[in-house]
Amino acid sequence: MRFGNIAGNKNIIKSMRAAIRHGHIGHAYIIDGHLGSGKRLLADTFAAAILCQNLAGDDPCGICISCITFQSGNHPDVVNVQTPKKFLGIDDVREQIIENINVLPYSSQKRIYIIENAHTLTAPAQNALLKTLEDGPKHAVFLLLSQNHKAFLPTVLSRCALYKIAPLGDADIVAHLRKHGIDPNIAAIAAANSSGSIGRAMAIAADDGFMALRNEILEMAQNIENIDIVEIFAAAKALENHKDHIGQALDIMCIHYRDILVEDKTDDPAAAIRNIRIIEEAKQKLSQNCNFLLTMEIMLLKLGGLI
Ligand SMILES: [Zn+2]
Structure with missing residues (x-):
């Protein structure tokens, strides 16, 4: 102490x-x-x-x-x-x-x-x-x-x-979580969803449900360019199951593309940037109370390069 x-x-x-x-x-x-x-x-x-x-x-x-x-x-x-x-x-x-x-x-x-x-x-x-x-x-x-x-x-x-006590910035929270041995990606997502609260960030990072969500979303993001339109609609429907945690789910996706950029894993950085914008746009639509399923469908169609 x-x-x-x-x-x-x-x-x-x-x-x-x-x-x-x-x-x-x-x-x-x-x-x-x-x-x-x-x-x-x-x-x-x-x-x-x-x-x-x-x-x-x-x-x-x-x-x-x-x-x-x-x-x-x-x-x-x-x-x-x-x-x-x-x-x-x-x-x-x-x-x-x-x-x-x-x-x-x-x-x-x-x-x-x-x-x-x-x-x-x-x-x-x-x-x-x-x-x-x-x-x-x-x-x-x-x-x-x-x-x-x-x-x-x-x-x-x-x-x-x-x-x-002022709400903490994301960087402070990430640094704190990393001191506790938490994976940097998980720390980043937990911080982004914590509203400046260390306690909430720690709870998210320790939550098994969150880890399951993360695995599911990452798999979706990794496959999005190889799936057809029927599978896109199924994926949008699957996101509806995570409606209560959609902020976390979309952050997981954004951080996935950010990692691709930062870690230089892509020949097409412009595509990663475009994808982050597509997700940000969907977040904004949801915050304006646009139809959930429709917003997710459009986002995934765009991410998949189908529209
Ligand atoms: Zn003492």
Whole structure:
């Protein structure tokens, strides 16, 4: 668990590292970003660094007793605030936070409360928490993980440092997936379909259904110039089975032609470029709600050189 292993989010990491380095840990932080954007990893790395007994630069060392208990999920000075219902109510804040807030930390200078789903805190719950944010003991540090910072009362927001996670670029996501040993082509397709979310990209890359789709689409793309018109219509019909994942399917095709170009596998680069344009055109038609089957038929006929 190191800041250097976290993709993107350079400014947030810089600020967290500076806080660790100077020992200036704030009282409360909101880490805001959509599902799968890496909030938890940032929070965990920051928390582990705050508690680490033997920092490696600004990073948690990973081997002291604090780091080991943290990674095992049993650190006595970390409170993972649970969301037993669909929201966090005043009872949750009282029972999980306020009741033990004045107990001194067991093994560290700080006790860290990590509040997942903090955007679901009700207004009364936020007001209860606010008192703690204003007058709570110095040892308490709050990391509020949120999917919507607009859900916070202005009074709560004003007491917290707000870190907003920006969606990652495809290149950042590909680099991260490749660090995890994922094939570059799969990483590229997963990134293209992840809406800037590492979590979603990792899930796509690990999905057996996705691999099956990839194999089927690649086979189609490789054979498209050798099949007749009846088989083209059958292929379009087959794509209809993947209607829910058509974005992924078309990306797989585009990346197939891009590879042909980049890896210099063709005597006819103009054809590969033309094919990428044909697929992009079909994507655009689908986004405009054109008839699915008709759009796929025209795309495959063009790719097959039949029209
Ligand atoms: Zn450590």
